[in-house]
Amino acid sequence: xxxxxxxxxxxxxxxxxxxxxxxxxxxxxxxxxxxxxxxxxxxxxxxxxxxxxxxxxxxxxxxxxxxxxxxxxxxxxxxxxxxxxxxxxxxxxxxxxxxxxxxxxxxxxxxxxxxxxxxxxxxxxxxxxxxxxxxxxxxxxxxxxxxxxxxxxxxxxxxxxxxxxxxxxxxxxxxxxxxxxxxxxxxxxxxxxxxxxxxxxxxxxxxxxxxxxxxxxxxxxxxxxxxxxxxxxxxxxxxxxxxxxxxxxxxxxxxxxxxxxxxxxxxxxxxxxxxxxxxxxxxxxxxxxxxxxxxxxxxxxxxxxxxxxxxxxxxxxxxxxxxxxxxxxxxxxxxxxxxxxxxxxxxxxxxxxxxxxxxxxxxxxxxxxxxxxxxxxxxxxxxxxxxxxxxxxxxxxxxxxxxxxxxxxxxxxxxxxxxxxxxxxxxxxxxxxxxxxxx
Ligand code: FCB
Numbered sequence: 001x002x003x004x005x006x007x008x009x010x011x012x013x014x015x016x017x018x019x020x021x022x023x024x025x026x027x028x029x030x031x032x033x034x035x036x037x038x039x040x041x042x043x044x045x046x047x048x049x050x051x052x053x054x055x056x057x058x059x060x061x062x063x064x065x066x067x068x069x070x071x072x073x074x075x076x077x078x079x080x081x082x083x084x085x086x087x088x089x090x091x092x093x094x095x096x097x098x099x100x101x102x103x104x105x106x107x108x109x110x111x112x113x114x115x116x117x118x119x120x121x122x123x124x125x126x127x128x129x130x131x132x133x134x135x136x137x138x139x140x141x142x143x144x145x146x147x148x149x150x151x152x153x154x155x156x157x158x159x160x161x162x163x164x165x166x167x168x169x170x171x172x173x174x175x176x177x178x179x180x181x182x183x184x185x186x187x188x189x190x191x192x193x194x195x196x197x198x199x200x201x202x203x204x205x206x207x208x209x210x211x212x213x214x215x216x217x218x219x220x221x222x223x224x225x226x227x228x229x230x231x232x233x234x235x236x237x238x239x240x241x242x243x244x245x246x247x248x249x250x251x252x253x254x255x256x257x258x259x260x261x262x263x264x265x266x267x268x269x270x271x272x273x274x275x276x277x278x279x280x281x282x283x284x285x286x287x288x289x290x291x292x293x294x295x296x297x298x299x300x301x302x303x304x305x306x307x308x309x310x311x312x313x314x315x316x317x318x319x320x321x322x323x324x325x326x327x328x329x330x331x332x333x334x335x336x337x338x339x340x341x342x343x344x345x346x347x348x349x350x351x352x353x354x355x356x357x358x359x360x361x362x363x364x365x366x367x368x369x370x371x372x373x374x375x376x377x378x379x380x381x382x383x384x385x386x387x388x389x390x391x392x393x394x395x396x397x398x399x400x401x402x403x404x405x406x407x408x409x410x411x412x413x414x415x416x417x418x419x420x421x422x423x424x425x426x427x428x429x430x431x432x433x434x435x436x437x438x439x
Pocket of ligand 1: 017166291
């Protein structure tokens with residue numbers, strides 16, 4: 001048996017996002033988000049599911065914090081719903097919305113669980129979308145205003161702040177492929193929005209530091225490793241080209257201050273860039289959040305759709321933990337980033353629950369174990385990883401897939417809202433308690 005011990009202050013946690021768990025979609029003055037609108041549009045979400053109730057976390061957050069405590073989590077990453085706080089995305093503040101997050105953060109602090117906050121995890125205010133949304137430069141400052149409002153209220157108890165969750169998914173799925181809210185299919189607009197999101201990120205970083213210069217500020221990027229299938233120089237070139245033209249979209253502007261030429265070529269040119277934008281985008285960050293789920297594989301012919309012998313999760317993503325270690329090293333070598341947190345990693349499987357809700361989920365347990373180990377090995381290689389947020393604390397609303405994909409280490413019975421810690425969750429509690437992984 002090998003024992004992988006983690007540094008004593010390693011931040012073990014779990015993650016969720018507002019729209020995926022809160023429910024209470026129109027409670028207490030909350031405004032509409034693009035996800036409310038999208039999920040209420042027939043044909044957009046599997047089974048016609050919506051986030052109207054979700055895990056009802058808005059009303060059950062105390063129970064959920066108690067579960068986190070039972071798991072021994074040291075940290076919890078959550079996002080705030082912008083239209084819950086600003087129903088129109090700007091202007092009038094809905095105090096009841098801010099109060100909710102205030103109570104949540106108090107409950108976390110009382111349980112000795114460090115809150116990590118994400119300002120925007122996709123539930124953009126519908127009212128701003130109606131005013132041209134992210135495509136309109138004039139709207140970008142509203143994100144910074146929102147950031148400042150939240151920081152003024154919660155900044156006394158939260159150190160670690162991230163602006164966006166996965167800007168790439170907002171762009172690709174929301175504005176290019178159209179499978180996510182708001183469901184547009186306009187690559188040119190998507191290219192501009194990618195840049196505008198980066199500018200909004202920069203403005204929010206300034207706004208947060210304006211409220212309190214001691215806040216730790218970062219962003220959450222999802223990265224899929226691009227691996228070469230063999231040692232053929234053409235396979236290696238293909239993998240490099242795929243990484244450069246796709247995976248550098250946000251890493252490059254943030255850490256180098258320009259867009260990678262391969263990305264620009266693939267996008268058919270640069271977006272409109274205003275004077276000062278790149279410096280705004282490339283402001284120094286205190287940490288980098290990485291979400292990792294899978295990789296893409298390339299041989300001399302190009303993308304390998306079905307790697308021989310590959311195993312997949314229920315979302316059809318190939319399971320390949322060693323790709324995480326390679327990717328962390330790749331990012332570390334190319335960008336010399338600030339300390340890294342794995343802000344999401346986890347897997348959906350078709351869990352089978354016993355009559356008492358008990359779930360034996362050995363594949364999720366193995367998935368997590370192998371990714372923890374590869375992260376530990378990357379740390380030995382010299383990558384400064386400080387913490388790990390498992391996706392997800394709870395089974396929840398998985399965007400276009402509705403409730404069909406379960407990612408939780410805690411099962412949620414959506415009829416009764418009963419929560420049951422899965423075997424993977426119990427195993428994770430043991431990892432946290434001993435601060436080591438045994439394999
Ligand atoms: C990520 C999202 C998260 C969740 C996981 C499975 O892309 O950030 O909300 O849906 O995928």
